[in-house]
Amino acid sequence: MYRIIQKRKYWFILSSALVILSIISIIIFGLRVGIDYKGGAILVLESSDENTKALIEESLREQGIDSYQLKPSGDDQYTLRLEPIDENQHDNIFISIKNKIENIVEIRYDNIGPTIGKDLTNKSILSVVLASLAIILFISFTFRKVPRPLSSWKFGILAVLALIHDLIITIGVIALIGHFFVWMEIDSLFITALLTIMGFSVHDTIVVYDRLRENFIKNPHKSVEESAEESVNSTLVRSINTSLTTIIVLSALFLIGGDSIKHFVLTLLIGILFGTYSSIFLASPLLASWHKNRK
DSSP states (O other): OOOTTTTHHHHHHHHHHHHHHHHHHHHHHOOOBOHHHHOEEEEEEEOOOTTHHHHHHHHHHHTTOOSEEEEEEETTEEEEEESOOOHHHHHHHHHHHHHHOTTOEEEEEEEEOHHHHHHHHHHHHHHHHHHHHHHHHHHHHHTTTOOTTOOHHHHHHHHHHHHHHHHHHHHHHHHHHHHHOTTOOBSHHHHHHHHHHHHHHHHHHHHHHHHHHHHHHHOTTSOHHHHHHHHHHHHHHHHHHHHHHHHHHHHHHHHHSOGGGHHHHHHHHHHHHHHHHHHHHTHHHHHHHHTTTOO
């Protein structure tokens, strides 16, 4: 049996260090915010020309446009993201590209203002907060019949605390990657990835907590620490195998998938990796520490 709970101070030190480094990374590097949040223009262009991407980039350079993102978004389609532009600028950009690529077609054009971006930011933050509160209430209700000294509210609060740990570290790593790679930006898909990470991580945590409840009911003479140690070890292989299969699939998507979802897949990879770690090495040790001096 691995002494995971017994050696919990080492996991607490490691987690604290990771959270501190992540916060420093966010402060120093910041997040590369996409136009979904800061506003801008999106053009979806379609052409069967083999040199479409290179010709579009050449056209933008000739017009003195340096701040842009150009990604393949489907068969013969490319998504061009620019700073906010007006209709005249949009027409000039498309005409310039059209002069180089005769068969190019504009599939979609959207111009997102800063007001819409601010509203989306507020909704994104609200969605994460509401999801956290819902998780606390759900876990508290599910574990409402746990025997004393265990408390269903403690289960819910500590599960969300582990989730916050996962999100902070994930965002910190993304800030670091975004400093070096322009494709790693924050958009609506990034928030979707964070919410997915929350669901995956809390799923693993609930499995461990449910086993802890069962063991504590079967062996009430044991301390919470002993029951937690037994519970974590009995679910350890299952948690690792489940996460590993998911990570393998995501790794394949990251390597051979399209550029348009690369940042989304990478965010999931990082979040699931640390979510697995927190469900094993953080959530249950925190619960054991809370009840350390109680029988």
